[in-house]
Amino acid sequence: MFSLIIISIERFLATVFYKNYEQCPKWLGVWFGFAEILIPCVCLAIGTAYYDFSERFSYCSVVSSSNFDAVMQITYVFLASEFFALLLFHFSLFINWRRMKRRALMDPTGRYQITENFKTIATITPMIWCHFLIMIGSFAFFFAYFSFNPTFDPRIYPILEESSNQIYWHGVILPLIFFLVLR
Structure with missing residues (x-):
């Protein structure tokens, strides 16, 4: 999930510094890799810090009544960060599209990068x-x-999670999108 944000930042930097992106410092990739590891670890640490391990579930749950608010806040961060990645990708795409029009005036390296x-x-x-549309569907559910039932009932949670977590559709819908768009 957070790799999409890191990729969008990397592509934005490649868009901004297209003339000398091939000579960028090697530590930039290390920082991107470090961020991809650190951000999910921080989210996991926040979720487990508030988790009530004494609570019993008939299902392998990541949410308990004590960490429900923290998990919802992390979900808000997921949604906002994916929206940020979408905006950054579209902004980068627009900049590159405008530069593609002037591609003939560029040097070969700039032309290749664009x-x-x-x-x-x-x-x-x-x-x-x-991914964003599927995630927003699950989030809306x-x-x-x-909103209608604000109390957390651990018995109903497995049914809720399985019925609302539709992210596996990403693996079915995405190849169809690529087939229709890129054929």
Whole structure:
């Protein structure tokens, strides 16, 4: 999930510094890798810090009554960060599209970087839209359910999670999107 944000930042930097992106410092990739590892670990630490391990579940649950608010806040962060990644990708795509018009006036390195940025971002953007729409559907389901029933009942949680967590559709819908868009 957070790798999409890191990729969007990396592609944005490649868009901004397209003339000398190939000579960028090697530590930049290390920082991106470190961020991809650190951010999920921080979210996991926050979720487990408030988790009530004495509570019994008939299901392998990541949410308990004590960490429900923290998990909902992390979900808000997920949604906002994915929306940020979408905005950054579309902004980068727009910049690259405008530069593609003036491609003939560029040096070969700049021309190559602009073309590769445009192709990469155009390929990744449908994947992020697909993931975002599925995630927002699951999020809307949880939000609607807990708006009408604000108390946390651990017995109903497994049914809620399995019926609302539709992220596995990403693996079915995304190849269809690529087939329809890129054929």
